[in-house]
Amino acid sequence: MAEQSRELRSQQWYAGQGRDAYIHRAWMRRGVPADAFEGRKPHIAIANTASDLAPCNSHLNEVAASVRDGVLEAGGVPLNMPVVSLGETQLRPTAMLWRNMAAMSIEEMIRGNPIDGVVLLGGCDKTIPALLMGAASVGLPAVVVPGGPMLTGTFAGQALGCGTDVWRLSEEVRAGTLPAEQFTRSESAMIRSRGHCNTMGTASTMGLLAEALGMVLPGLAGTPAPDSRLLEGSHATGKLVVEMVAADRGPADVLTKASFHNAIVTLAAIGGSTNAVVHLLAIAGRLGIDLTLDDFDRIGSRVPLLVDLQPAGRFLMDDLYRAGGLHAVLAQVRDLLDPSALTVDGTPLVDHLGDAPIWDPEVIRLRDAPVLGEAGIAVLRGNLAPAGAIIKPAAATPQLLQHRGKAVVFDSIEDFHERIDDPGLEVDASSVLVLRGCGPKGYPGMPEVANMPMPKRLVEQGVRDMVRICDGRMSGTAYGTVVLHVSPEAAAGGPLALVRTGDTIVLDVAGRRLDLDVPADELAARTPNEATLAGFAAPTRGWERLYVDHVLQADSGADLDILVGASGSEVSRESH
Structure with missing residues (x-):
């Protein structure tokens, strides 16, 4: 165990002979030896999102056991701390509504308990962002163990x-x-095994980006959930966090503007989920780091796509791991990374890349033979998205990246489902489907509905993609020419609320424009119609009311305005 050079935070609870210290120690005894409270052994919380209702995280109790063993070996005191878990496929109305609540509760549990450091166990889409947001706000030494992707299943001889x-x-x-x-x-x-989605969806993306940010034991992210090496790395992480406490190395030492630069480069090179944009913005906001939508375009939009994974390519996550993993990808774009960014072990990320080999150049492409020469996220602006909107060109149809078409407008997801397959709907392959009322405030919670199914009549004619525009999100596993995260959203007074069926919309991804071809004076004179206003959420109580009253727009990460900025580890009042 590393030598402690300062008093452990947990001693604020356990040191001394008074009544309060007695209570704190006595209630925690239950088999724990007396020397656990003498100030030499750091108390490490294992923030565990294991839950049967978050199926992608259901194996994390086993991961937690390996972390515990590592903490014990290093001389720490491991403490299982179950925290809010968000099952992407199960939770209604959408897991994104609860990300900020989970982050808030995780923040308060880290701050309010007698711990010196924390290991963050997550997998499913919103769990790693929520864990990082909460831990970043408090600032205690913290490290992530991504739960890892599932193995590839097959059906009728084909990988799924x-x-x-x-x-x-x-x-x-x-x-x-x-x-x-x-x-x-x-x-x-x-669903062949434990673990999260095996495509380059949001779960895979955020696990890999957590390492690109420096918050994962180098080399661990992307390890498949059933792989024994995940448990080996979890054990090593338990040992590492004890050393981090001794060194007083916290999230603010690792999560810098340089590390977000590296995450944006990584996001482009791996063909990651558009959802990463709102998550990275929210995490940066907790630390007061000036990260904006423009940084994603400036840093990442010209980075080559090197990973040939679904939904932008052919392969799946266990293929990526087999082919060399994240380090093999980053070694190809080393010159684009910021060498000053550190990892949780105190050394620069780039120092871990070495000559990381590519074992399968079909899965991980060489720099001079990319899947796509310029990938990343394109940020669009114009009179339809004054604060910005995003599109993932790698998942789009190239011919549609410059398009002019007539709008077919839906005022809510319910309106969409009711009318999209109506034989009388005036729509053709050149139309632009517009769905509003799906932003942070409008739904509420910004659901993954932006990748709208196309009209059945057109699908039967062979149409597989159309331009679609929405103030909501789309699944990281989805694909298509989808403009999403339109800001401000319709429910926040954005121009999307003023679009009418038949209006001409102009999309120009190369020019970074999204415009409604309507005279400015006419647009200024319009007001939202009754159906649009009726589609907006109007909660009267509970978390949904708090959320709608305080949520920021997508271009600011859709965090709550009352949670932006770090809060520190001090508890305002002692227990009595």
């Missing part, structure tokens, strides 16, 4: 991409090219 193939196969059913019973049979094959 979790999420991505749901969208693909469901459209084939709607087109009449796949029997519904075959679609149903495939569901038992899609």
Whole structure:
């Protein structure tokens, strides 16, 4: 165990002979030896998001046991601390509504308990962002263990991409090219093992970006959930966090503007989820780091896409791990990384890349043979998105990245479902589908509905992509020419609320523009129609009311305004 050079924070609870210290020690005894409270052994919380209702995180109790063993070996006191878990596929109305609540509760549990450091166990989409937001706010030494992706399942001899193939196969059913019973049979094959989605969706993206940010034991992110090396790395992480406490190395030492620079480069090179934009902005906001939408375009939009994974490519996450993993990718773009950014072990990220080999150049491409020469996230602005909107060109149809078409407007996701397959709907392949009322305030919670299914009539004609615009999000496993995170959203007074069916919309990704071709004076004279206003959420109590009253827009990370900025580890009052 590393030698402690300062008093441990946990001693604020346990030191002394008074009544309060007696109570704190006595209630924690329960088999714990007396020397655990003498100030030599750091108390390490294992913030554990294991839950049967978050299926992608259900294996994290086993991971926690390995972390515990590592903490014990290093001379620390491990403490299991279950925290809010968000199951992306199960939680209604959308897990994003609860990300900020989870982050708030995690922050308060870290601050309010007698601990010196914390290991953050997460996997499913919102859990790693929430853990990082909470830990960054408090500032105690913290390190992430990503739960890892599932193994690839197969059906009818074909590999299945979790999420991505749901969208693909469901459209084939709607087109009449796949029997519904075959679609149903495939569901038992899609989820082959423990772990999160095996595509480059939000869960995979945020696990890898946590390492690119420096917050993961180098080399661990992307290890498949059933792989024994995940437990080996979890044990090593338990040892590492004890050393971090001794060195007083916290999130503010690791999460700097340089580390966010590296995360943006990584996001582009791996073809990561658009959801990472709102999560990175929110994490940066907790630390007071000046990160903006423009940074994503400036740093990442010209970075080559090197990872050939669904939904932008062909392979899946266990292929990426087999082919060399994250370090093999980052070694190809080393010159684009900021060498000053540190990792949780106190050394620069770039020092861990070495000559990381690529074992399969089909999965991880060489720099001079990319999947796409310029990838990353494109940030669009114009009179339809004054504060910005984003699109992922790697997942789009190239011919649609410059497009002019007539709007077909839907005032809510319910309105969309009711009318999209109406044979009388005036829509063709050149139309632009517009869905509003799906932003942070409007839904509330910014659901993953932006990748709207196309009209059945067009799907049956062979159409597989159209330009779609929404103030909500789309699944990281989805694909298509989708403009999303339009800010300000319709419910916050954004111009999206003023679009009418038949208006001409102009998309120019190369020019970074999204415009409504309506005279400015006419647009200024418009007001939202009654159906638009009726589609906005109006909660009267509880978390939803607090959320709607305080949530920021997507271009600021959709955090709550009362949570922006670090809060520190001091508790305002002692227990009595």
